[in-house]
Amino acid sequence: MARRLVRTVDLDLAVRHTTETAQELERLAERLGGYVANVDGQRQEELMHWSLSLRLPPERLDEALAAAKAMAVRVDREQQKVEDVTDQYVDLDARLRTLTATEAELRGLLAESRQRQRKVEDIMAVYTELTEIRSQIERIQGQLLALQKLIAFSTLNIGLNPLASARPLAAEGWQPGDTARGSARTLISILHGLGDFAIFAVIVLLPVGLILVLAVWLIRRLWRRLGRGSRAANSGE
Numbered sequence: 001m002a003r004r005l006v007r008t009v010d011l012d013l014a015v016r017h018t019t020e021t022a023q024e025l026e027r028l029a030e031r032l033g034g035y036v037a038n039v040d041g042q043r044q045e046e047l048m049h050w051s052l053s054l055r056l057p058p059e060r061l062d063e064a065l066a067a068a069k070a071m072a073v074r075v076d077r078e079q080q081k082v083e084d085v086t087d088q089y090v091d092l093d094a095r096l097r098t099l100t101a102t103e104a105e106l107r108g109l110l111a112e113s114r115q116r117q118r119k120v121e122d123i124m125a126v127y128t129e130l131t132e133i134r135s136q137i138e139r140i141q142g143q144l145l146a147l148q149k150l151i152a153f154s155t156l157n158i159g160l161n162p163l164a165s166a167r168p169l170a171a172e173g174w175q176p177g178d179t180a181r182g183s184a185r186t187l188i189s190i191l192h193g194l195g196d197f198a199i200f201a202v203i204v205l206l207p208v209g210l211i212l213v214l215a216v217w218l219i220r221r222l223w224r225r226l227g228r229g230s231r232a233a234n235s236g237e
Helices: 018-031 058-070 086-115 120-152 176-236
Strands: 005-015 035-044 047-056 074-084 154-162
Touching (some): 005 018, 005 058, 018 035, 018 047, 018 058, 018 154, 047 058, 058 154
Parallel strands (some): 005 154
Antiparallel strands (some): 035 047, 047 154
């Protein structure tokens, strides 16, 4: 029996133009009968970094690997892994056959129980067991399908990093207009704040201040009158 293998290659490449290389790799996967499972691009320090996951027919993986390396100035990392899933596949397939046979027997038993009009409890017990078997069959079928997809296509994970020489000498993206607009917005915000404070001061602080001043003046005047009355009483004695 042929072995069922799942092959995965991780590759980190240094390239001159990451975006163009990523597009070329997408075309490569399509040309070799595969497809792109995932693409992710991130800008770091004004340079684009890309990561791609290519799914390729196993017999075309080495060809794709050689083509990808030819696009690079330098290979920074390469890791290959081969996982033998033969035993797992055979075990799942055997379990599926057994469950399928059991399901057929239960279906026959259920039909017989209904035909002979057995007790409802007996029929429901068979039906419940049949439902559980069907659930297990569907679960194993899903696992087998996932394994078949892994076996049918090998995976080539590629990271594309720009060369240090690709970094611009001066930082890009400086926009004087944006800076001026930002500064104007800040000035307007400050003026708004000052205007709000002036309105608050006239409506709230000024009346409160006048009331406080008047209250202090009345208290001092009353205090002086009380002081004069006390001195006059002392002189009359």
